[in-house]
Amino acid sequence: MATAVLTTAPVKRDDALIEEFGYDDHFHEHHHGDKYQSNFVSHYIFSQDHKMIAKQFLITGMMWAIIGGAMSLIFRMQLGFPEESLAWLQPVLGKWIAINEDGVGTLVADFYYALVTMHGTILVFFVLTAGLSGTFSNLLIPLMIGARDMASPLLNMLSYWFFFISGTIMFASLFLSTGPFAGGWVAYPPLSALPQAMDGSGAGMTLWTISLVLFVVSVLLGGINYITTVLNLRTKGMSMWRLPLPIWAFFVTAILGLLSFPVLTSAFFLLMLDRGVGTSFYLSDIYIGGAALDHVGGSPILYQHLFWFLGHPEVYIIILPAFGIVSEVLSVNARKPIFGYQAMVFSILAIAFLAFIVWAHHMFMSGINPFIANFFVIFTLIIAVPSAVKVFNWIATLYGGDIRFNPASLFAIGFVSMFISGGLTGIWLGNSALDIQLHDTYFVVAHFHIVMGVAAFFGMYAGVYHWFPKMYGRFMNETLGKLHFWGTLIGAYCVFWPMHYLGMAGVPRRYYSFDNFQTFGHFDGMNKFITIAAIITFGFQLLFVINFFWSIWKGRKLTVKNPYQANTLEWTTPIETGHGNWPGKLPTVQRWAYDYSKDGIDYIPQIQPIMEGETHDH
Amino acid sequence: METRVDQQIEAATRRNKVHPHKMVLYVGITSLVMMFIALTSAYIVRRASGNWLEFSIPGIFYINTLVILTSSLTLQLAHRAFKRERSGAYKGWIVTTLVLGIAFLVLQYMGWEALAAQGVPLKINPAGDFVYSISWLHAAHVVGGIAALAVSVVLAFVLKLRRTPVRQLRLELIMIYWHFVDVLWLYLIIFLSLQR
Structure with a gap:
């Protein structure tokens, strides 16, 4: 019986398999001494290695998650306990906690809106887009498809640093005397288009817009790389229908981002013209203090269409990587x-x-x-x-x-x-x-x-x-x-x-x-x-x-390469995965990623060629 | 900087017949296309809701269309001269392309002035504002192309012309991008002419 034969058939160690069936791209003949990670700065800061960039995205995302989460606690305290004194938060929030003559501190209403706005912006963009897709696309795409690195490591590094600068600008806006933007994370006009609309609509909104435009650049640089890497740098045998599902998810996520984020840029472009130049794309018939503004003929609905053309795909940009x-x-x-x-x-x-x-x-x-x-x-x-x-x-x-x-x-x-x-x-x-x-x-x-x-x-x-x-x-x-x-x-x-x-x-x-x-x-x-x-x-x-x-x-400590007995390629790399991911040849792929409990064998790695007597394969 | 994945890229190119850097550019261009599709869609939506000033596009924009189309042609000729390693022809065509590119920007500026002169200055109606903003954004992308062309003009005179894969790739990347801003303008001018 075929099954009985297979259970006793020796499955070779992965090193041996890669040596026998692997594909020699002469990578290491050209890369002695790992000059790309030789010092602290090029290893930990301006790294071009996809694994390090993934960690940078993850840890930055975690920092933002803590900040954004803490903000939600502050406004939840206002909602749950409006009568309790928040004076104890004054050392952190300063003038945004108003203290009356009885010593009772309350959250200033404008700042409540700023907190809600920042919570949404931070969580949606910085944590669940950059922190999720940025981390795992970077970590897993090259490892799971058998590539040495991304198609363009330089753009990949820039992607992280654009994200970092974007975050820095958003963080700086928290310390403005007029406060950060407070018109909601969707930034509908007129609150976003008129600097005089509310406190946060001035400098706060300007920084918010700059920050998000840089963020879009980061997403696009990352996405372009993910798409190109998946299309061009798959190892031998890794057909699209053999890709592990996370890679499919990251790939489609990148396509979504690539098609929808530019539309947000267009929306912001017109918004900036309305704010800075005085055009009327989104504004019409607005009265402030009884006096009519010059803006005529615009429509805030137009902004909503452009925004949500990004905004809806954005929720899938967030959830698809999780699917994978x-x-x-x-x-x-x-x-x-x-x-x-x-x-x-x-x-x-x-x-x-x-x-x-x-x-x-x-x-x-x-x-x-x-x-x-x-x-x-x-x-x-x-x-x-x-x-x-x-x-x-x-x-x-x-x-x-x-x-x-x-x-x-x-x-x-x-x-x-x-x-x-x-x-x-x-x-x-x-x-x-x-x-x-x-x-x-x-x-x-x-x-x-x-x-x-x-x-x-x-x-x-x-x-x-x-x-x-x-x-x-x-x-x-x-x-x-x-x-x-x-x-x-x-x-x-x-x-x-x-x-x-x-x-x-x-x-x-x-x-x-x-x-x-x-x-x-x-x-x-x-x-x-x-x-x-x-x-x-x-x-x-x-x-x-x-x-x-x-x-x-x-x-x-991890003592074996493949602690979960998983099939995918990332577990055939050494425990300490160096630059280039595989020390010798690149592995080639012989089957899909999901041969678990097949023919009585617990798992068959993707690098294992089809064995004699095995049932139909993928 | 990016020699480290060169080996794999070479292998991948043999298999896929598209160099990954070209693929990066194609994918990037797709996102730029989306930006302009968004703006022209916004134009259609906004126009349908009334209070819309109707006017004709100044003729200078049409002349300018010929200028940028010609520049694509001269760049193509430069590419041909490069492949045949004909240094003089290459220098001539690449300089011509750069000059035409700069001429395009100058003529665009004159076009904006002509538009204002015919009674459609900025801020009078979204109909005019759309023409300005869309062509501004396009011009910004042309500036990027001109920067790349300028670098290749300098290199054309500094380096001895040799047809190496890396240099041919660079030239082809510039060519793809320049054809893109060209075709993009063609789309925009046809769109703006028909949508009125």
């Missing part, structure tokens, strides 16, 4: 091939396509034609189909698997839970009729935080726990990881689940205080509960940060 990471982590830890590999790829492509034709569902209440809204409703609801295919396949992958419960797989499973919970409310919000009640309420806040905020974070955590040994040669502490998982899972649901009820009752988002709305008075207790849950959940994230940095230096 979760698919890989689930398959490895369930010891089963991913269920429906091709369906997974096609559903990623379908979601990416649909992402471009649904933007106006963010504008149902902005005064668009209801007949046109119908098309957007239909396309929006169709997204549920490929999403459901993916969810079904993840669950089918887990079904009957010999599941290893470690932090990575727990977060991957948690991701599926979050994605279902948040995805279902998306079907509600996709209806333009239901939107009349639900738009701009906490229902929307709950929906997008669960489906793209928390879910994307879960994908990111799954990735960090899973590939930490590849990054640092050590494991993260598993007990702390599991504690982190359960705290985050329960905490996140405690924070965002109750918000659905607030939203259905009509509680509007972005309000500083509900004192003047008696009808919302009975939600005081719920708001307190949410705030407390948010603080506790944030505490669990600090646990992760501690675990992360502690493990870099003190974690359990």
